[in-house]
Amino acid sequence: MYKELPLISLQRMPVYLNYLKGMPATEKFVSSGHIAEALGLGEVLVRKDLAFTAAVGRPRVGYVREELISAIEEFLCYNGKRHAVIVGYGAVGKAILDYGGFGYYGIEIVAAFDSDSEKLGVSQSGKPIYDINEAKSQIERLGAKLAIICVPAKYAQPVADLLVESGVKAILSFAPTTLKTPEGVEVRQIDVAANLAILSSSIK
Amino acid sequence: MYKELPLISLQRMPVYLNYLKGMPATEKFVSSGHIAEALGLGEVLVRKDLAFTAAVGRPRVGYVREELISAIEEFLCYNGKRHAVIVGYGAVGKAILDYGGFGYYGIEIVAAFDSDSEKLGVSQSGKPIYDINEAKSQIERLGAKLAIICVPAKYAQPVADLLVESGVKAILSFAPTTLKTPEGVEVRQIDVAANLAILSSSIK
Numbered sequence: 428m429y430k431e432l433p434l435i436s437l438q439r440m441p442v443y444l445n446y447l448k449g450m451p452a453t454e455k456f457v458s459s460g461h462i463a464e465a466l467g468l469g470e471v472l473v474r475k476d477l478a479f480t481a482a483v484g485r486p487r488v489g490y491v492r493e494e495l496i497s498a499i500e501e502f503l504c505y506n507g508k509r510h511a512v513i514v515g516y517g518a519v520g521k522a523i524l525d526y527g528g529f530g531y532y533g534i535e536i537v538a539a540f541d542s543d544s545e546k547l548g549v550s551q552s553g554k555p556i557y558d559i560n561e562a563k564s565q566i567e568r569l570g571a572k573l574a575i576i577c578v579p580a581k582y583a584q585p586v587a588d589l590l591v592e593s594g595v596k597a598i599l600s601f602a603p604t605t606l607k608t609p610e611g612v613e614v615r616q617i618d619v620a621a622n623l624a625i626l627s628s629s630i631k
Numbered sequence: 632m633y634k635e636l637p638l639i640s641l642q643r644m645p646v647y648l649n650y651l652k653g654m655p656a657t658e659k660f661v662s663s664g665h666i667a668e669a670l671g672l673g674e675v676l677v678r679k680d681l682a683f684t685a686a687v688g689r690p691r692v693g694y695v696r697e698e699l700i701s702a703i704e705e706f707l708c709y710n711g712k713r714h715a716v717i718v719g720y721g722a723v724g725k726a727i728l729d730y731g732g733f734g735y736y737g738i739e740i741v742a743a744f745d746s747d748s749e750k751l752g753v754s755q756s757g758k759p760i761y762d763i764n765e766a767k768s769q770i771e772r773l774g775a776k777l778a779i780i781c782v783p784a785k786y787a788q789p790v791a792d793l794l795v796e797s798g799v800k801a802i803l804s805f806a807p808t809t810l811k812t813p814e815g816v817e818v819r820q821i822d823v824a825a826n827l828a829i830l831s832s833s834i835k
Binding site: 441446509517518519521522523525526528531534573575580581596599603604605607613617618619620621622625626628629630 | 725730
């Protein structure tokens with residue numbers, strides 16, 4: 428999916444969705460120029476992004492707003508929902524497990540795992556937290572190819588190894604450490620502290 | 632601070648720190664080649680990064696490990712601790728307020744703000760959660776120029792405006808929406824869902 432789509436365009440899709448959904452219901456049409464101006468983007472860029480969806484703009488009036496919303500949503504969920512799991516049900520894992528924003532991208536977080544037996548059970552939004560020992564069997568059962576690592580840095584590599592063994596093909600890690608995975612298993616790291624440090628360095 | 636330092640080098644500093652601190656205590660020396668190999672980086676790149684610190688490598692043996700650790704730590708905290716505040720004490724705000732990893736970069740999260748009176752008080756690690764109405768006075772008092780927005784997307788822009796009014800110069804936002812700020816106020820967005828979507832799109 429998204430074969431030809433630049434990552435940065437993909438990242439803008441929910442931004443468009445948010446904006447379009449936030450417009451007054453009375454606005455039937457919306458042009459790429461209007462979207463571009465509202466979001467501070469170039470018009471050509473917006474038009475190129477939206478061309479990845481099935482939406483068709485009309486000369487002079489632009490897109491029918493509701494059609495454009497549906498087209499972006501369809502585009503993002505094109506292949507049906509992908510299942511993802513979380514390892515580490517601490518503060519970060521908790522925040523992510525119950526966050527609803529993944530649906531925009533056709534992703535559903537279906538379960539979390541932890542090694543602390545006191546954390547096991549069901550989350551606020553009704554999602555299961557399983558024992559880490561069940562990870563392999565549950566991940567296989569759930570068909571999850573996506574996983575999010577929310578454990579402390581020192582546990583991140585063994586967790587990544589376990590995930591790879593369980594058939595996971597892509598890992599998002601919040602652990603501030605470099606993970607080694609075999610070829611064919613993609614890893615992205617979100618380093619909140621590093622992002623803040625970069626901002627800090629921008630202050631005169 | 633970090634005037635000439637590329638952002639990506641800054642981002643690697645804590646990775647080096649983590650690696651160096653994790654080495655067996657018996658390893659007195661460490662070479663840039665060794666670090667490069669362990670972290671899957673180029674040796675020239677590692678040497679260039681470390682040259683931003685005050686550490687001096689010795690021919691053949693490399694750096695004294697403890698000296699290099701101190702040099703990186705000193706480098707990151709060169710200008711003393713910077714204060715940062717959080718707005719929105721939901722699951723994400725909570726996770727960040729009590730996360731200890733910012734110290735690596737010379738940043739201290741000193742307070743959070745929320746509009747829900749039931750959330751006000753003191754966090755697990757002893758940090759204050761103030762009423763959002765106190766934000767301007769407290770941010771000025773604390774001298775915080777850095778802020779992290781952890782509120783839902785629809786509240787993010789008014790919160791950003793309030794932060795700018797309070798003297799904040801750089802904002803890290805977890806809200807999946809584009810923020811407008813005046814010139815001189817830097818914004819970075821961490822979009823967890825978009826990152827996961829990008830990974831998802833990499834799965835064959």
